[in-house]
Amino acid sequence: MHIPVLLNESIAALAGGEAQPNGVFIDGTFGRGGHSRALLSRLPADAKLIAFDRDPAAIEAAREINDARFEIVHAPFSTLGNELAARGVERIHGALFDLGVSSPQLDVAERGFSFMRNGPLDMRMDTTRGETASQWLARVDESTLSGAIKDYGEDRFARGIARAIVAARSAWPDNEISTTAELAEIVSQAVRTRERGQHPATRTFQAIRIALNRELDEIAVMLQSTTSLMVPHARLAVISFHSLEDRIVKRCFQALADPEGAMDIILKKMPIPASQLPVAQFALVGKSATASEAELVLNPRARSARLRVLEKL
Numbered sequence: 001m002h003i004p005v006l007l008n009e010s011i012a013a014l015a016g017g018e019a020q021p022n023g024v025f026i027d028g029t030f031g032r033g034g035h036s037r038a039l040l041s042r043l044p045a046d047a048k049l050i051a052f053d054r055d056p057a058a059i060e061a062a063r064e065i066n067d068a069r070f071e072i073v074h075a076p077f078s079t080l081g082n083e084l085a086a087r088g089v090e091r092i093h094g095a096l097f098d099l100g101v102s103s104p105q106l107d108v109a110e111r112g113f114s115f116m117r118n119g120p121l122d123m124r125m126d127t128t129r130g131e132t133a134s135q136w137l138a139r140v141d142e143s144t145l146s147g148a149i150k151d152y153g154e155d156r157f158a159r160g161i162a163r164a165i166v167a168a169r170s171a172w173p174d175n176e177i178s179t180t181a182e183l184a185e186i187v188s189q190a191v192r193t194r195e196r197g198q199h200p201a202t203r204t205f206q207a208i209r210i211a212l213n214r215e216l217d218e219i220a221v222m223l224q225s226t227t228s229l230m231v232p233h234a235r236l237a238v239i240s241f242h243s244l245e246d247r248i249v250k251r252c253f254q255a256l257a258d259p260e261g262a263m264d265i266i267l268k269k270m271p272i273p274a275s276q277l278p279v280a281q282f283a284l285v286g287k288s289a290t291a292s293e294a295e296l297v298l299n300p301r302a303r304s305a306r307l308r309v310l311e312k313l
Helices: 007-015 034-042 056-062 077-086 103-107 133-139 142-153 158-169 180-190 202-213 215-229 243-257 263-268 293-298 300-304
Strands: 024-027 048-053 070-074 092-098 230-240 282-284 306-312
Touching: 007 034, 007 092, 007 230, 007 306, 024 034, 034 048, 034 092, 048 056, 048 077, 056 070, 077 215, 092 215, 133 158, 133 202, 142 158, 142 202, 158 180, 180 202, 202 215, 215 230, 215 243, 230 243, 243 282, 243 306, 293 300
Parallel strands: 024 048, 024 092, 048 070, 092 230
Antiparallel strands: 230 306, 282 306
C-alpha cells in the first residue's frame, strides 16, 4: 500500500492560507492519490482539484476517484501552465507537489527504477513515450554519462562507473544493458568502497533516472509557472526527497521571498533566469518540515522527505 508522505503537514499547510477555499487547487504529482483524497476531504463542494501525473499507472488509479470536483491530467507538471490555460484556468488557489519517484514505481520490478528487484532497465516516468534507460545508456558517450552520474548522483566515482558501463555495454546486443541486475553488477564491480549500508549502485540509478526524465528541469519550470498563477494568499507546498531537488526549491523560495538578498543566487546558481521570475512578493511559511518519528515507523522511506511552503502576499 502506498503511504503518502508528510500528509497531515502538507494538507494543513496548503489549507492554512487565506485564499478562497472554493477556488482551483493543484496536485502536481498524483501518484496513488493519497494527497488528492485528503485535500478533497477539506475542500468545499464548489472547489476544483486538478491533478497531474506522467505515469499511466497513476492515471489509471485516479479513475477510482468519483468526484465532480476532481480532474486528472496525463502530463508532466512542467506543462501545467498550458494545460490549465486550455481549461480556461487563469489563477490557482493552492498547489502541492510530491517530487521524485513514488513507492509503487520502486516496488514494481518491470518499471526498472530499483536495483533491489531485477527487471527491464526502463526508468521512464511515462512508459508511453521516450527512450528507456537501456536505450539511453546504449548511445550516451562516456563524458556525458560521467557528468550525469557526478551531477545527479553526486558520486565521486562517476568517471570510473561511466568507463565501466561504456566498456561493458559492448557485450550486449545493440549495446543495450537490458536489466537492472546487469547494470547494478557493472557498477558494483567498478565501485569497491561505499558508505556503510548503501548499495554501490544507489547513486548511479538515481542519476540515470533524473537525467532520463529531466527531473530537475521539470522542477524549475514548474516553480516558475506555478508561482506566476497563484492568487494572493495562495500557498505552494513542495515535498522533496534529495538534496538536488530541495536545493532548487529552497533557492527559488528564498529568491521570491527576498529578491534583493537572493540576487546573487538567482544570477549565479539558480536554474531560473532572473528576468523570468514573477514580480509578485512571496513569504516563506514556517521552517521546512520533516517526517515525525511516528511516521518513520510506518514509512521509513519518508526519512529524507522535506516539506517547504511558500505563500503569495
